[in-house]
Amino acid sequence: MGSQKRIAKELSELTASPPDGITVTLLDEANLYEWKVLMEGPEGSPYQGGIFQIRLVLPTEYPFKPPTVSFATKIYHPNVTNDDKGSMCLGMLRPDEWKPSSKIGAVLEFARQLLAEPMPDDAIEGRIAEQYKNDNKRYDEIAREWTRKHANKT
Amino acid sequence: METATASASFSDSSHRPGRLRRFSQLRQNLSGHRSRNSISNRVSWLSSSLPGRDSTVTQVGNSTAPCPDSDQPTLARYTSAPTSSSRALALDNQPSSTDSARSNSPNEPSRTSNVMARLRSSSAMQGRPPRTLGRTTTPDGPTTSPEPTAAAAAANDAPAEGISTPPVEMQEGEEEANKPKQKATIRFFPYQDTYQNSRPSLPFVPVARTLPSESCVIRVGRYSERDGIPIPNPAEPSDAPVGFKSKVVSRKHCEFMFVNGQWHVKDVGSSSGTFLNHMRLSQPNMTSRLYSIKDGDIVQLGIDFRGGEEMIFRCVRIRIECNRSWQQQPNEFNKNTESLIKNLGKGDTADYSGCRECSICLGSVLRPYQCLFMAACAHVWHYKCISRLLHSPDYPMFQCPNCRAFTDLSAEVDDTPEYETESKKAAAAKAGPAPEDETEGPSRSATQTPAEAPATNAAGESSEPQEQSEGRAEEGELVTDVENLHLREEQLAEADAESRGSDSPAPNGSNDDLARSATINIPGFQPTQPLNVPPGRSSHLRADTPVRSETSDDNPLTPRNDSGPLAFDGRAGMQ
Numbered sequence: 001m002g003s004q005k006r007i008a009k010e011l012s013e014l015t016a017s018p019p020d021g022i023t024v025t026l027l028d029e030a031n032l033y034e035w036k037v038l039m040e041g042p043e044g045s046p047y048q049g050g051i052f053q054i055r056l057v058l059p060t061e062y063p064f065k066p067p068t069v070s071f072a073t074k075i076y077h078p079n080v081t082n083d084d085k086g087s088m089c090l091g092m093l094r095p096d097e098w099k100p101s102s103k104i105g106a107v108l109e110f111a112r113q114l115l116a117e118p119m120p121d122d123a124i125e126g127r128i129a130e131q132y133k134n135d136n137k138r139y140d141e142i143a144r145e146w147t148r149k150h151a152n153k154t
Numbered sequence: 155m156e157t158a159t160a161s162a163s164f165s166d167s168s169h170r171p172g173r174l175r176r177f178s179q180l181r182q183n184l185s186g187h188r189s190r191n192s193i194s195n196r197v198s199w200l201s202s203s204l205p206g207r208d209s210t211v212t213q214v215g216n217s218t219a220p221c222p223d224s225d226q227p228t229l230a231r232y233t234s235a236p237t238s239s240s241r242a243l244a245l246d247n248q249p250s251s252t253d254s255a256r257s258n259s260p261n262e263p264s265r266t267s268n269v270m271a272r273l274r275s276s277s278a279m280q281g282r283p284p285r286t287l288g289r290t291t292t293p294d295g296p297t298t299s300p301e302p303t304a305a306a307a308a309a310n311d312a313p314a315e316g317i318s319t320p321p322v323e324m325q326e327g328e329e330e331a332n333k334p335k336q337k338a339t340i341r342f343f344p345y346q347d348t349y350q351n352s353r354p355s356l357p358f359v360p361v362a363r364t365l366p367s368e369s370c371v372i373r374v375g376r377y378s379e380r381d382g383i384p385i386p387n388p389a390e391p392s393d394a395p396v397g398f399k400s401k402v403v404s405r406k407h408c409e410f411m412f413v414n415g416q417w418h419v420k421d422v423g424s425s426s427g428t429f430l431n432h433m434r435l436s437q438p439n440m441t442s443r444l445y446s447i448k449d450g451d452i453v454q455l456g457i458d459f460r461g462g463e464e465m466i467f468r469c470v471r472i473r474i475e476c477n478r479s480w481q482q483q484p485n486e487f488n489k490n491t492e493s494l495i496k497n498l499g500k501g502d503t504a505d506y507s508g509c510r511e512c513s514i515c516l517g518s519v520l521r522p523y524q525c526l527f528m529a530a531c532a533h534v535w536h537y538k539c540i541s542r543l544l545h546s547p548d549y550p551m552f553q554c555p556n557c558r559a560f561t562d563l564s565a566e567v568d569d570t571p572e573y574e575t576e577s578k579k580a581a582a583a584k585a586g587p588a589p590e591d592e593t594e595g596p597s598r599s600a601t602q603t604p605a606e607a608p609a610t611n612a613a614g615e616s617s618e619p620q621e622q623s624e625g626r627a628e629e630g631e632l633v634t635d636v637e638n639l640h641l642r643e644e645q646l647a648e649a650d651a652e653s654r655g656s657d658s659p660a661p662n663g664s665n666d667d668l669a670r671s672a673t674i675n676i677p678g679f680q681p682t683q684p685l686n687v688p689p690g691r692s693s694h695l696r697a698d699t700p701v702r703s704e705t706s707d708d709n710p711l712t713p714r715n716d717s718g719p720l721a722f723d724g725r726a727g728m729q
Contacts, residue, residue, distance in 0.1 A: 005515055005517070006514070006515045006516050009515075009516045009517075063514060064542060064543070099555050099556070100513060100514055100543075100555040101513035101514075101555050101556045
């Protein structure tokens with residue numbers, strides 16, 4: 001597979017110089033296509049202090065098809081589904097937005113940026129988005145609580 | 155008065171011959187069962203903006219004001235455009251304006267239809283704000299004004315125009331100073347919404363237009379035999395209407411115009427709607443305000459009828475490409491790529507440390523012994539990596555995965571044989587920065603696109619003076635030719651003086667200009683195609699779509715090319 005070379009290259013780049021608050025490892029050393037990403041909650045956000053585990057799955061057609069990003073750690077966020085899948089809606093990962101020249105590092109940084117600044121207009125969890133917009137304080141509280149409960153450093 | 159002005163834009167429906175009446179009914183169905191005669195009563199925003207029965211034309215123009223446009227800083231700038239356009243619609247009732255409009259569009263097949271003439275006069279009016287730009291840059295513009303005189307007079311005596319014009323002039327003056335090279339080029343590509351599994355839209359040949367002057371408007375509507383054979387990619391600047399063979403497209407559907415350095419789209423009263431990125435611009439049969447469009451936007455005309463099973467009932471989805479002229483001119487990036495390619499295979503002298511990476515495999519490209527593919531935008535990949543995108547269902551359309559620029563890979567290649575030698579001479583004469591070498595030829599053919607790069611350069615060069623020469627486009631072929639060939643960025647100061655001097659149609663003068671521009675302007679590496687072109691032929695050079703270079707075929711050599719060496723040795727410039 002031609003994609004393996006690229007993925008290996010990106011992985012070594014990301015492990016050599018990881019972006020802020022992001023640690024990248026392979027879920028299974030033999031499988032390049034599934035990554036385990038540990039993301040620290042960005043400072044100033046209700047997710048601060050938490051460490052979120054993200055599963056990044058690369059399709060075999062990568063980089064022609066976008067990777068999928070899902071939260072293994074439960075998180076209270078308008079752009080992350082509130083089920084056990086925890087799939088994240090990233091604009092740049094939509095098939096028609098995806099560019100093969102985008103790199104995984106950029107995707108992860110974008111995801112972290114989304115933690116800092118949710119995009120309620122682009123939400124999957126409409127209820128949380130509503131709350132984020134109208135009752136930001138309450139949203140903050142719950143998100144903080146969930147972070148404490150689920151994303152504790154242990 | 156009120157109903158007259160309001161209905162002027164859709165009056166075609168009331169004049170429609172019986173044969174077409176069925177379609178109008180069909181479109182009525184599509185458009186939400188709107189009664190033709192009560193539009194202004196039903197449409198709240200229009201009637202609210204026309205409070206009095208005796209409301210004047212200018213108030214129609216003001217109806218653009220309540221539009222949700224407050225987030226646009228440029229609102230004040232371009233509200234003048236809708237104002238004048240609606241005034242033009244009012245003008246339509248005067249027979250004189252239709253006459254003048256027809257007589258002033260020599261580059262289009264003359265149409266006898268009242269509707270089209272009316273449309274044209276309105277488009278001429280919409281162009282007025284940009285036209286003022288032409289006046290500010292070319293002091294003698296007004297004397298040679300190609301605009302319909304009736305329309306111009308009407309525009310001038312209207313008070314609103316007087317108020318709205320000064321800021322327009324000022325702002326455009328600034329923009330002119332900032333980016334004097336920008337030209338109004340737009341391309342339409344068929345867009346298939348493959349990701350949402352929607353029905354296929356109408357296939358069509360990509361269409362490209364470069365406006366002859368900023369005042370021109372590209373009208374889009376249903377294909378009509380009366381328009382003559384459509385030219386998808388005219389070699390020279392053209393505002394020829396764009397027709398689509400679909401019955402969900404109204405005859406007057408929408409218009410594209412270039413206002414204040416920005417492309418805009420406007421629904422001109424289509425029945426089944428114009429959609430910009432899925433948002434409908436106006437209600438059925440209503441004219442919308444101007445909406446600015448940017449590269450990559452999707453404009454959809456109409457909606458599928460009867461499930462779009464038949465081709466003729468499919469909607470049209472257009473992917474817009476505009477504001478890419480910077481990419482089609484020599485810039486830091488493609489110059490750099492070119493020099494890298496030139497140095498390819500030169501062994502120890504070459505420095506590969508700065509070579510670019512292939513965005514697909516993240517490996518480095520631009521090393522010897524690799525099969526590469528370079529797109530017109532000068533992005534390069536390994537052929538193996540990019541081939542998947544090349545041989546896609548969309549072939550021959552190719553979208554650059556780096557910058558999303560579209561290229562038609564099946565377009566004719568503009569490989570005029572003189573190019574290589576001429577450019578070598580140019581480089582030699584100029585002692586250009588990039589030393590020419592033997593590897594140039596082979597490396598070019600290996601990477602497919604260099605032949606396109608000259609085309610882009612040639613196009614960029616030859617069409618950038620349009621801004622300066624706009625407004626005088628119809629002045630006479632010779633004069634425009636001369637202008638197009640010699641105006642350059644660094645020559646702006648003397649440009650006016652020179653062009654005025656060459657207004658006299660002396661062939662000698664134009665040759666001088668040709669030669670002068672050659673010696674002054676062409677950096678060493680650049681293609682020198684403009685030089686090959688005798689005055690009468692420069693129009694071919696203004697092709698806005700370098701990748702579709704049909705021009706090469708009908709651009710044969712002429713004896714004048716022999717003057718090329720003379721031009722390069724510097725003597726010509728000193729005459």
